[in-house]
Amino acid sequence: MKKFIIRRLLISVVLLFFVSMIIYAIMRLMPTSYVETQAMALATRPGSKSYQEWVDQLNAQYGLDTGIVQGYFKWASKAIRLDFGESWYFNQPVLQKFSSVIWYSFGLGLASFIIEIIIAIPAGILAARKQYSLADYAITVIALIGISLPSFFFATILKYIFSIRLGWVDLYGIVSRMHESMSPTGKVLDMIRHMILPTLTLVVVSIGSLMRYTRANMLEVLNSDYIRTARAKGLSENRVVNHHAFRNTLIPIVTLLGGSLPGLFGGAMITETLFQIPGIGYTFYQCVTQGDIPFVMFYMVFMAVLILLGNLIADITYALVDPRVRVN
Amino acid sequence: MENTNNQNEEMTLDDAARVKVLSPGMMVFKRFIRNKLAIVGIIIIVFMFLFSFVGGLICPYSQSQVFYTTEKILKDYAGATAIDQYQIQQKDGVELPSDIFSKTLIATSTGKYVFESRKGDLMGIGNVGEGVYVIYSLEQVKMLLKKNAAYDAAVAAGENFFTDGDKTYLFQDSGAATPDVYEATELAVAAMKSFTGYAKDTKFSYEFYRGALVAEADGEKSFEADGKTYTVEGDVILDGDTEYAFISDQNFNAANSGVFISPAYKHAAMDAVEAGQSSFVFADENGEDVEYVIENKNGQYTFRKYQETRVIDTYARPSAAHWVGTDANGMDLLARLMYGGRISLLIGFVVIFIEVFIGMIMGGIAGFFGGWVDNLLMRFVDVVYCIPTMPLYLILGSIMDYYQASATTRIYMLCIIMAVIGWVGIARIVRGQILSLREQEFMVAAEATGISTYRRIFKHLIPNVVPQLIVFASMGLGDVILAEATLSFLGLGIKYPAASWGSIINAVNDSYVMSNYVFVWLPAGLFILLTVLAFNFIGDGLRDAFDPKMKR
Secondary structure (H helix, E strand, O other), X not given: OHHHHHHHHHHXXXXXXHHHHHHHHHHHHOOOOHHHHHHHHHHXXXXXXXXXXXXXXXXXXXXXXXXXXXXXXXXXXXXXXXXXXXXXXXXXXXXXXXXXXXXXXXXXXXXXXXXXXXXXXXXXXXXXXOXXXXXXXXXXXXHXXXXXXXXXXHHHHHHHHHHHHOOOOOOOOOOOOOHHHOOHHHHHHHHHHHHHXXXXXXXXXXXXXXXXXXXXXXXXXXXXXXXXXXXXXXXXXXXXXHHHHHHHXXXXXXXXXXXXXXXXXXXXXXXXXXXXXXXXXXHHHHHHHHOOHHHHHHHHHHHHHHHHXXXXXXXXXXXXXOHHHHHO | OHHHHHHHOOOOOXXXXXXXXXXXXXXXXXXXXXXXXXXXXXXXXXXXXXXXXXXXXXXXXXXXXXXXXEEEEEEEEEEEEEOOOOEEEEXXXXXXXXXXXXXXXXXXXXXXXXXXXXXXXXXXXXXXXXXXXXXXXXXXXXXXXXXXXXXXXXXXXXXXXXXXXXXXXXXXXXXOOOOEEEEEEEEEEEEOOEEEEOOOOOOOOHHHHHHHHHHHHHOOOEEEEXXXXXXXXXXXXXXXXXXXXXXXXXXXXXXXXXXXXXXXXXXXXXXXXXXXXXXXXXXXXXXXXXXEEEEEXXXXXXXXXXXXXXXXXXXXXXXXXXXXXXXXXXXXXXXXXXXXXXXXXXXXXXXXXXXXXXXXXXHXXXXXXXXXXXXXXXXXXXXXXXXXXXXXXHHHHHHHHHOOOOHXXXXXXXXXXXXXXXHHHHHHHHHHHHHHHHOOHHHHHHHHOOOOHHHHHHHHHHHXXXXXXHHHHHHHHHHHXXXXXXXXXXXXXXXXXXXXXXXXXXXXXXXXXXXXXXXHHHHHHHHHHHHHHHHHHHHHXXXXXXXXXXXX
């Protein structure tokens, strides 16, 4: 087991090296850079240097005067020491900005993750138990609608109904205008109020896959021989489902959920941007449009780490919950 | 007959003729069409194809045709300001000094009616009526005013001039025992009035001016000028029975040059202003009544009327001409939905085709050869898999923005980018499938018969992977369409003037549009939802049909 994990970790590091290199190369190809915008602004000041001189100076300042390969190793050697430089757009260290925004994203992700589990797993099991019933069709259709809903469209509908028509919640932002004058509990409640619609959006667009996954697995388990044996023993249907079937269904589900844990830190770019929640996704969107290379590089590598970590956790949990894997 | 014969003969359990045998494909098809959701999906997709590809041909509008409408907009027609300077009308052949306006103004306000012009000429004004002054050039004379009847009468009338014989004299109290007397020669007449002739190019003579002004100021009913008798009726001067001129203390200007403002209009406008009305009606040249709105701004009046103007028909509500309305650029939304559907569906299919092509080759090679080839290819797949897709699309989108790629280039580029990122999922499926198939007996048998590697891969392995591929592709189509819509929504995918469902919804970034023009974004969103849903229904149905294990 230890050997397995170490091997996977080493492979992950190698993968990360190549992934970050590709991302860096693409970032450097991005011509609409922050540097040029800055130089343009600086050059228009009275009595200033010419545009080209500013570009050269800023490029040297930001370490963009080297070739792509050279620049990558320069970046990587710093990144290993967790020095990701300063965000150009926000004018503060990348990690500082990151730590100030990540908890909004994590809160949003965690809330929707928990709600998803609470709804999706019982619904998936119900659908599998009563296959081809009305409930099964309804759950299948709802799950597929959730998968097919564009998040931006669903968010727009929610905003239209709850913010514009009913006026229950604000259109944008994480706090309301009177936030500063509220009591501490009021402040927390205010933030929660602003999180309702984004959470709802995330839950609806991502609940479908978990629901379908649970249903498919439960069906497979219910069709297996040991369930037939349990039924033949004369056990009650409830006991068969809740004890024999449910525990076996949990194996792949726990694997899937474990694998998606790191994703909670990844942020939901579209939803955050639409509701202007100052999480990591919205911050990244602003940085991409401004050509802020240090922050974008950091976020892309961070996302790649999360994906790798997710795969790793999924494999390990699979080995933990299913003894058959360990034997192999 | 043969059948019955067979039945009569000895039947064994494994007799092939005992049951009706269906080909595997036929069985899949039968299972598929029994799935109601899948049928719904097929119907939706067929509708979308008809709507986009046939609808675009039938629709009379193109996707980038801009529509115009005429709108009534209040526009300035004329303005009126109270005249605050003396309008001086001089006699024929008389030249007045350049500072006469200010001197007149000072003289009338101070009461010192005799003054010197800049050139040093002695000048004076006589108040012939209220607000009406005659400008004279003066020459001081010695004259006894005592017992002069004309002088006494002038003093009694409050005037500062009198006529004696055919000469006019002006007098000014200078503080001495007797006023100074001047012999006056008439030069001009000054009043804060403007004259408009009823006929378009009326020219007024000096005599007419003087007569009219004096008559109006003194409240006389008629006066004579140039040998004619004119009658005065309020502000209007009649020549016999016809209206000849209109006197007003307002200066009228047309908002547009070349527009003649008739005295009748001025008359009507001033009547309305005096009556305190906010608007009045006046017949235009064609005799049609036009409503004019009066606006008062610090004593300046503006008369505005509604004018028809051609404007772009933005955000028109759904109507017979535009079934779904128009968008921010005045383009027909139904046409844009059709052409947008073409692009969305086309991108979906092209991307999936490329993905399947690359994925099948890569996965096939890795799975079949195994060993270091497999290892290398799969690590490559891992690297691509680790790249966060949406952020990458964003970066590439802004690169295309910078190079100002044309709308069609963007479509091709988008297809290629999405396919290059997306093939890894298919490669993994194909590899896994081939790895497990390779060990099965039929492959051992195929190897034993000594057929070529090529034939083993393409005749024996690939057909067995096809079911999974079809399922994956039909569900993947939905994902591709969603990704394209999201990109276009963020403004980085398909761009104006080309349409895509995502870029139509982009309008909601303006929250005014979101709250007031639901018809702009709702249909496009529903179309995306329905199309993706239909592909998912079909994929689901295909999976059940190919893999009946799940059925109890």
